[in-house]
Amino acid sequence: MASMGALAFDEYGRPFIIIKDQDRQKRLTGNAAIKSHILAARTVASTLRTSLGPKGLDKLMVSADGDITITNDGATILKMMDVDHQIAKLLVQLSQSQDDEIGDGTTGVVVLAGALLEKAEHLLDKGVHPIRIADGFEMAARCAIQSLERSAETFPLDVNNLEPLIQTAMTTLGSKIINKCHRHMAEIAVNAVLAVADMETRDVNFELIKVETKVGGQLEDTMLVKGVIVDKDFSHPQMPKVLRNVKIAILTCPFEPPKPKTKHKLDVTSVEDYKNLRKYEHEKFEEMVQQVKDSGAGLAICQWGFDDEANHMLLQRELPAVRWVGGPEIELIAIATGGRIVPRFEELTPDKLGYAGVVKELCFGTTKDRMLVIEECTNSKAVTIFIRGGNKMIVEEAKRSIHDALCVVRNLVRDNRIVYGGGAPEISCAIAVAKEADAIKTLEQYPFRAFADALESIPLALAENSGLNPIHTLTEIKSRQVAENNPALGIDCLCKGTADMKEQHVIETLHSKKQQILLATQVVKMILKIDDVRSPDDGY
């Protein structure tokens, strides 16, 4: 009988077509399909393998437009790689969803998935049914998570003692390019999150943390502003550069005579009328400025612009103003200063004004770039991290790294259980899973063991990237973990002389590790379950 994908013939030899364009489709079935998927996925994973850990290396990616990105962040690398293969795309989504949920550990999850697939391939060669492998992996993952939860410790989350939080943030930043000013960055991240965190509901609204970047200066100049930075300057160069104890009017209406939205036409028939119109416009300006002045505001921040005439008038009336401030910034300023956004001049009242202790213009070096800093506001719930750095790529990477660190701190605020990093949890899980494996009667024993082996690939990669002898280091740590029954022993990537991650303060959140294992297992299961691929032939 004719198989799919080829033409079928009836008994007179006439071909008949069952599926549209079937001669132009490609089909892959059975183990061949699974093998080809595994190969694709492993290729992706091996790209990321060298980025893992504090001594992991960066990747340089040039996009089609010639934009250069240098990064160490797994999710970013995969996003930039622009993969085309369906299965590889799954891995990209995998790291993406780890990024969305946790923000950290994006490399680890892909490496783990790759390792699991590699082990699955061996089992397939032995003739184990792919679904049984997947089921076994899933059981093993559950076992690993139980072991993780057993070894997890509660983290002292104390607003007055930030040291442990900073240590954790430092672990995350350790692998990034900015580890030059490691501690400085970690402190910034911790302070930023704690400033906006709602400790009661354990919720952190990231929209209140803004990350601004500016090329120039050094990484050390990066700072946390308890307020808002706006990439704008005062509308007129002669306006004062620093304002103190100022009341702010936040306006979303333009400084110009109001226009009806309905289509309209004004007939100007005589010179008189024309003069009237001019007068009207002028009066309107005066009135607006007066309204702002009357409310007691010392600074006007406008979402829209105003023309030079208005600008001049504002200067005359000594009302500093900022124009063209974007929507999100307006919102942040309003939250920070405790003011209300005012859509009409008529509604401006003194109690709708925000308050800031200092509003100043920052100048950078010899460039004429200026930025506006609004600080000492009534409500410190909006903060801005202002990143400086030698070149655009560093600044961008620093931004990504800070984001990772922010996420980690946020996760700790949400759930303060932790495990120790440096491959320690993977090794302890591997030991637990391998032990469990022997107690299983059925075929799942093999996938169980394979899972344990795959878990070890993370510490292996860590050791390899750190220039240590991988097998030697791993076996040593593993035997010590068993002998000392200490799940905090990991790979000493930084050669500090101790393998105890507790002493090294290498900390990761339990939630992140759990997610890594669960997500990787999920995707591996999905890949293993596919035995039939149908795609247009011009594909890969």
Next chain:
Amino acid sequence: MQPQIILLKEGTEASQGRSQIISNINACQAIVDCVRTTLGPRGMDKLMVEAQGKATISNDGATIMKLLDVVHPAAKTLVDIAKSQDAEVGDGTTSVVILAGEFLKQMKPFVEEGVHSQIIIRGVRKATQLAVQFINEIAVKPKKDDEVELRQLLEKCAATAMGSKLINQQKDFFSRMVVDAVMMLDELLPLNMIGIKKVPGGALEDTLLVAGVAFKKTFSYAGFEMQPKQYTSPKIALLNIELELKAERDNAEIRLENVEEYQKVVDAEWTILYDKLEKLHLSGAKVVLSKLPIGDVATQYFADRDMFCAGRVPEEDLKRTMKACGGSILTTVADLEDSVLGTCEHFEEKQIGGDRFNIFTGCPQAKTCTIIIRGGAEQFMEETERSLHDAIMIVRRAKKNDAVVAGGGAIEMELSKHLRDISRTIAGKEQMLISAIARALEVIPRQLCDNAGFDSTNILNKLRQKHAQGNRWMGVDILNEDVADNMEKCVWEPSLVKINALSAASEATCLILSVDETIKNPKSGEGPAPQGRPGARRPF
């Protein structure tokens, strides 16, 4: 010479006679081969890539058939029955296709031997009738009035439906959730009252069921962050009005004579908007949802008055909110009374993964619920959604129609035995036909074994023996590679699924058997239909 009579347009393909039936049967076999391997808990998935590069990974028979883009007219029948099974009961789409294919395969020798199609059709009809009757006879009806027992029944049915899907490891978790979800609905069990949302990230176990409505935060304007994000028993206004400063009439044009009127027009426009807003405020509504955009002025107005608003809410979400919270969708704010405002116990905006969700819980009319699916990759969640859909359909069906039979091939074996027994009492050609149908029914357990990698002949022999001894519910035990009483093992399916599958499959069989001529018009715009690859034609 006899003149040639041209009846049909050139290029028209016409074939007829017995050979046509055979060739149709062959085409159907080819289609069946596509979905064969997806049956059962050890069934595999298919990955299908469309021409645009969109990939779908699925195990659902109907989904696969839909994506195959079948053009062969006879084979299309199979796609249609899969679809109809999907629409009618939602599950068993693969089995219906396999059954139909097997019926045809068994009937092929009769066609070849010259039995008239109508006789075959009569035989098939009779066999189906007997089978359906028998299912109704032996189906087990647990007591419906017992809440606990009904729940258990539903959960087991859901678990069986999900057994073959990607999420089978979490089937306990999901079956509970699905039953909870269906239980929340009112008597009519409308499917669209269960909303399914997908958020990447998190583990499958993080999937949550919201007893109420949840939808993704909509696009918001400046000022949104200043609105409160939590209310207890708020009044909810559901609108279909644009709350934005805009031209009231699109094509209107105003001609203004003098400058004073200018201001009046502007004021008038503002008054229109402010009137609306004030009415909303005065009505006491705390949450304002609109299908149409809510502009920045309105957002800030609401923020000022501690109200929450969301514009551009998708229509189905708005409708579900209406169902849950009461009230009605208003197209005017003219008469806002309490009766048209909805309410719920608790409203909050909550972070789930990378998105923020608006969640309404404790709704007075809670006839709706929302399932928020979490998972590693886009396709993973899509498949989860399809699986949950199947399970929900099954639970709905089972709730309306509570008779169940044992799955795992048990009912098919029992039917097969029953038909074989009956066939022996019939004289005439029908005896052969009915026993052929009986043989065809065995395909389901056989395929289950094949997919799981078992020795199907061996297991089938065991099953036949057990059934002959009167063990009615013996079916394939996938976990232990053996036979077991599937009624006890709680592999249950609603009898309706089986009845529908059987009748649909036999309908399709009869339809295909009764066709003896196909006339296919040439494709317009293209040359004569392709004659196949050169050299591939067999000599006549």
